[in-house]
Amino acid sequence: MTVPLETRADIELDDDDVHELSAEPTRDPSAPGLWIYLLVGVAFGIVLTKGEAISWFRIQEMFRFQGFHMFGIFATALPTAIAGVQLLKRRWRRTLDGAPIVVPPKHLGSGVRYAGGGTIFGLGWALTGACPGPLFALLGSGVTTMAVAIASAMLGTWTYGRLRHRLPH
Amino acid sequence: MPDILLRPWPWYVAGPLIGLFAPLLLWLGNRMFGVSSNLRHLCSAIAPRGIPYLSYDWRREGGWNLAFVAGIVVGGVLAGLIFRNPAPVAIADSTRAALASLGIGDRTGLVPRELFAWSALTTLRGWIAIVGGGFLVGFGTAYAGGCTSGHGISGVANLETPSFIALAGFFAGGLLGTFVLLPLVLGLR
Secondary structure, eight states: OOOOHHHHHHHHHHHHHHHHHOSOSSOOTTSOOHHHHHHHHHHHHHHHHHTTTTOHHHHHHHHTTOOSHHHHHHHHHHHHHHHHHHHIIIIIOBOTTSOBOOOOOOOOTTSHHHHHHHHHHHHHHHHHSOOHHHHHHHHHTTOTTHHHHHHHHHHHHHHHHHHGGGSOO | OOHHHHSOOOHHHHHHHHHHHHHHHHHHHSOOOOSTHHHHHHHHHHOOTTOGGGOSOHHHHHHHHHHHHHHHHHHHHIIIIITOOOSOOOOOHHHHHHHHHTTOOOOSSSSOHHHHSGGGGGSHHHHIIIIIHHHHHHHHHHHHTOOIIIIIIIIHHTTOHHHHHHHHHHHHHHHHIIIIIHHHHHTOO
16 A cells, blocks of 8 residues: 555654654663753753843844843853763763763755744744743743743644644755 | 842853753753753643644653753742842843833833733733744744754754754844834734
8 A cells, every 4th residue: 555645754754853852762761850850940940031031121132133142142052052062972972871872863854944934933032032941931930921922832833733744844 | 138149140151051951951861952842742742633743652752851841930930030130131222212112111020011911911912922922933943843942052052954044044033023023013002
């Protein structure tokens, strides 16, 4: 039996994307429990909030090129992340529990999804002043309407899932 | 409360710390730092029916990340509520003036009350900012396969071409949003 082409493409895409979700195909039973990720999340939430990266005003200042704050954050976060990830991949090569570091590459395809999806997200970023991380940090900070924004973002993700096979990737 | 706990952090403190999370999660358990996947996990938990994109074991794939995002909310409570900076965010005077001319005068919190108070949801502009903006964030990050953290930090840290393209898209959309969409939306009552 032949599988219709569209379905086959869809399966391929889904395989890619599930691999994007977790780099590790099988979990080591000695890998750290969920509580450690909760704690790391707390630290990330504190840094985002105290660094004002969750402020609608700071995002406006950035997109208007009127202040250095957010550019300074990116300009120092990126080299730190690049150095850390490259060091792990090339030198240490092992996770905390000794498993090999595996980073599955992203598939370029036509690139349309990155340019198009990126631009759509950018529009939303300018309106809400928040990307996904800050949406959750703002909720914690007492901006409770962000619960509505998060619900709407979930609806957006769900809608993408629904329309996925019709969109260019 | 000591002032040092309330004060916001300068970019040269926050930036390098933000950059540490991608290598840290990779080292802890081969995890790719990225927040927008959680929107997908939540959808997968709630309404996956008939959608291949959402039909997977979200607990296994996303359990760690949902714990991470729950932590972000707690971090927000600590840094934004309990140890809240009482002073307005110190943005540039030019930004303050530009926003004032668009009708955004409130600067008491991290976000303007004119757009993000519950009462703003009854105005068209508030509804578009919160509901419309949220939808675009969720749709766009799913389509692009990542957000500022997943592409902007993780993907760039792994030197991935798709992530550099996505990052350029984020900024193009942000500029379009700031200079075209936002002035239109703020003109609505």
